[in-house]
Amino acid sequence: MAKEIKKVVLAYSGGLDTSIIIPWLKENYNNCEVIAVSGDVGQGTELDGLEEKAIKTGASKLYIEDLKKEFIEEYVYPTVQAGAVYENRYLLGTSFARPIIAKRIAEIALKEGADAICHGCTGKGNDQVRFELAIKRFAPDMQIIAPWRIWDLKSRDQEIDYAEAHNIPLKINRETNYSKDKNLWHLSHEGLDLEDPANEPQYEKPGFLEMGVSPLQAPDKPTYVTIHFEQGIPTAIDGVEMDGPALVAKLNELGGANGIGLADLVENRLVGMKSRGVYETPGGTILYHAHDVLETITIDKETARIKQYLSIKFADIVYNGQWFTPLREALSAFVTETQKTVTGDVKLKLYKGNIINAGVTSPYTLYDEEVATFDEDDVYDQKDSAGFINLFGLPIKVRAKLEQKRGQQ
Numbered sequence: 057m058a059k060e061i062k063k064v065v066l067a068y069s070g071g072l073d074t075s076i077i078i079p080w081l082k083e084n085y086n087n088c089e090v091i092a093v094s095g096d097v098g099q100g101t102e103l104d105g106l107e108e109k110a111i112k113t114g115a116s117k118l119y120i121e122d123l124k125k126e127f128i129e130e131y132v133y134p135t136v137q138a139g140a141v142y143e144n145r146y147l148l149g150t151s152f153a154r155p156i157i158a159k160r161i162a163e164i165a166l167k168e169g170a171d172a173i174c175h176g177c178t179g180k181g182n183d184q185v186r187f188e189l190a191i192k193r194f195a196p197d198m199q200i201i202a203p204w205r206i207w208d209l210k211s212r213d214q215e216i217d218y219a220e221a222h223n224i225p226l227k228i229n230r231e232t233n234y235s236k237d238k239n240l241w242h243l244s245h246e247g248l249d250l251e252d253p254a255n256e257p258q259y260e261k262p263g264f265l266e267m268g269v270s271p272l273q274a275p276d277k278p279t280y281v282t283i284h285f286e287q288g289i290p291t292a293i294d295g296v297e298m299d300g301p302a303l304v305a306k307l308n309e310l311g312g313a314n315g316i317g318l319a320d321l322v323e324n325r326l327v328g329m330k331s332r333g334v335y336e337t338p339g340g341t342i343l344y345h346a347h348d349v350l351e352t353i354t355i356d357k358e359t360a361r362i363k364q365y366l367s368i369k370f371a372d373i374v375y376n377g378q379w380f381t382p383l384r385e386a387l388s389a390f391v392t393e394t395q396k397t398v399t400g401d402v403k404l405k406l407y408k409g410n411i412i413n414a415g416v417t418s419p420y421t422l423y424d425e426e427v428a429t430f431d432e433d434d435v436y437d438q439k440d441s442a443g444f445i446n447l448f449g450l451p452i453k454v455r456a457k458l459e460q461k462r463g464q465q
Contacts, residue, residue, distance in 0.1 A: 060171060061085045061086075061088050061171045061172050061199070061201075062086075062088050062089065062171055063088060063091065063168065063169065063170045063171050064081055064085065064088050064090050064091070064171065064172045064173070064174050065091045065092075065093055065161060065164055065165040065168060065170045065172075065173050065174070066078065066081070066090055066091065066092050066093065066173075066174045066175075066176075067157065067158070067161050067174070067175040067176065067187065068092035068093055068094050068106075068110060068115070068118065069094060069102070069176070070094070070102065070103075070106045070109055070110070071102075071176075072212065072215050072219065073176030073177075073178075073203075073204070073215065074092075074176040075109070075113060075219060075224050075226065076209075076218050076222065077174060077203055078090050078092070078110065078113045078114045078115050079113060079114050079222050079224070080203055080207065080218075081114075081174060081201070081203075084207075085201075089116050090114060090115045090174075091116055091117055091118075091119070091164070091168055091170065092110040092117070092118040092119070093118070093119045093121065093160065093161045093164050094106060094119065094120045094121070095123045095157035095161070096120055096122045096123055097123050097124060097127045097153045097156065097157065097239040097240060097241075098124050098127070098238075098239045098240025098241070098301065100238070102238060103120060106118060107120070109225065113222075113224055119164055121160050121164075123156055123157065123160060124240055124301045125299060125300055125301055126156060127152075127153060127156050127239070127240065127241075128240060128241070128300030128301050128303075128304055129289075129299070130156075131152040131155070131156055131379070132241055132304070132340075133288075133289055133290070133300065134391065134392075135148060135152055135370070135371075135374055136288075136340075136344055136347055137288040137289070137347070137391050137392070137398075138363075138366070138367050138370040138371075138387065138388070138391045139344070139347070139348065139351075139363065139370075140367045140368075140370035140371035140374060141344065141367070141371055142323065142371040142372070142374070143321070143323050143324065143371075145319050145321045145323075146319065146321060146323055146333075146335065146375075147241070147242065147319070147335070147337045147340045147341065147344065148371065148374050148375060149237070149239060149241045149242025149243075149244060149335065149340070150182075150183065150237045150239075150242070150244055151182070151186065151374045151375045151377070152379065153237075153239050153241070154183055154186035154187055154190070154377060155189075155190045155377065155379040155380060158175075158186065158187045158188075158190030158194075159190050159193075159194055159380070161173060161191070162191050162193075162194035162195040162198065163194060165195055165198060166194075166195055166198075170198070171199060172198065172199040172200065172201050173191055173198050173200055173201070174200070174201040174202070174203070175187045175188075175201075175202060176203065176204065177202065177204065178204045179202070180325075180327060180329065181327070182325055182326045182327065182375065182376075182377070184202060184204075184205075185326055185327075185376065185377045186376075186377030188200055188202075188377075189378060189380070190377065190380055193380040212235075212247075234246065234247050234248055234250070235247040238266070240301055240304055240305065240308075241304065241337065241339070241340050242267075242335055242336060242337040242340060243266050243335070244333050244334070244335050244336075245257075245264075245333065245334040245335075245336075246331065246332070246334075250332055250333070250334055251332060252332075253322055253332050257318075257320050257334045259272075259318065260272060260273065265318075265336060266336065267308055267312045267317075267336040268308075268311060268312025268313060268314075268315060268316065268317070268318075268336060268338050269312065269313065269315055270315055270318075270409075271314075271315030271408045271409030271410075272315070272408075273315065274313065274314045274315035274407075274408045274409065275313070275314065275408075276408075278314075278405045278406060278412075279313070279314055279405070279406045279407070280403065280404070280405055280406075280414060281293060281294060281307075281310055281403070281404055281406065282295070282401055282402065282404075283307075283342070283343070283346045283402050283404070284400070284401050285346070285350055285398055285399055285400060285401075285402070286399050287396055287398060287399055288347065288392075288394075288395030288398040289395075290303055290343060290346070293306050293307065303339075304339045304343070305339070307338065307342045307343060308338050309339075310338075310406060311338025311339050311341060311342050311406065312336075312338040314338075314406040314407060314408065314409070315409040316338045316341050316406055316411060317336060317337040317338035317339070317342070318334070318335070318336060318409065319334070319335040320333075320335075321335075326375065326376050326377075342404065342406070342411060345404065345411045346402040346404060347398070347402075349402050349404075349413055349416050350398055350400050350402050350416055350418060351398055352416070353400075353416055353421045353423045354399070354400065354418050354420050354422065355394060355397070355398065355422075356422060359394055363390075363391070366387055366390065366391075369387065370391075373387070397418070397420035398420075399418060399419060400416065400417050400419065400420070400421070401415075401416070401417050401418075402415075402416050403416070
């Protein structure tokens with residue numbers, strides 16, 4: 057098999073795994089050509105010096121693909137519109153970043169005439185599934201190489217040993233080697249002391265949080281922010297129109313400064329085990345909250361209920377890497393239909409990790425103050441409720457009377 061592989065396209069981040077994979081591929085596949093591809097979904101400074109590093113470690117070239125706008129507007133926003141949150145806490149930051157990256161890698165592999173695509177995902181994680189399902193969708197005949205499933209390295213310490221033996225520079229050390237994933241939407245932390253759920257995350261420790269501060273370190277004065285939505289899509293902050301990446305970046309700044317968006321959870325991985333992660337999602341937490349508030353006045357009860365049920369399935373689909381499936385597309389079509397009236401402004405108060413509602417308006421509001429008021433009105437006749445309760449409670453009454461009758465027999 058090794059002789060057949062002459063050109064490999066590698067999903068490349070420049071982190072520990074993919075840094076050592078380049079020389080490993082060349083050693084194990086007859087000095088094959090390795091083309092590195094990095095999808096820029098907002099990693100920021102992590103991309104600095106990446107091309108030089110990739111070339112020095114044996115890659116023939118590096119593609120850096122700017123996917124930020126597409127990522128936010130075509131993957132993140134539809135998920136927010138769906139209200140999809142995995143297991144009540146996780147805002148899917150890594151999950152919906154993988155399909156867009158894998159799609160672009162598959163496209164480049166086909167363009168380059170590659171024999172295989174390689175990724176650095178572990179055999180225990182979710183990302184291997186997310187990458188490979190997308191690859192199967194866009195390059196169904198492409199061979200996939202997953203070193204973690206076949207090489208002799210069994211731990212991150214052994215990976216570091218390999219890197220040192222091959223003179224590969226790393227930005228990490230053994231003591232602070234958290235496993236992290238960063239993009240414009242979030243930052244995740246896993247490993248080391250976090251592997252034990254009994255250990256409290258060190259939010260106040262300098263350098264642990266990167267997107268904001270602990271609520272304990274947030275200002276004593278609240279910050280107000282108003283977000284405008286058009287058909288469920290956020291389009292402006294405090295009256296200033298912005299595209300997706302700029303809007304999320306601004307909310308990250310505001311949320312991070314006020315200690316918003318920290319989540320510490322033990323989640324159920326797709327592969328069957330539980331894992332503990334700490335997530336920073338300041339802007340995303342604000343957006344989910346604001347969108348939910350706006351829907352309370354713009355979507356009717358029954359539609360909201362069905363949407364809530366389906367949001368659990370939508371979150372599972374995103375988490376499991378099934379973005380490019382007919383079911384996800386069908387659910388998105390339903391969500392898009394529900395969003396036609398989700399237009400308006402949501403004002404929020406950010407204070408020490410809390411998001412406090414400060415007002416919501418919409419031209420499509422279903423809230424009628426004249427109907428809802430506790431004061432006297434000419435719209436709602438309170439006597440009508442008696443008949444409603446009699447009908448609504450009829451099954452309860454009938455059952456109770458029959459039980460009484462049976463008890464007397």
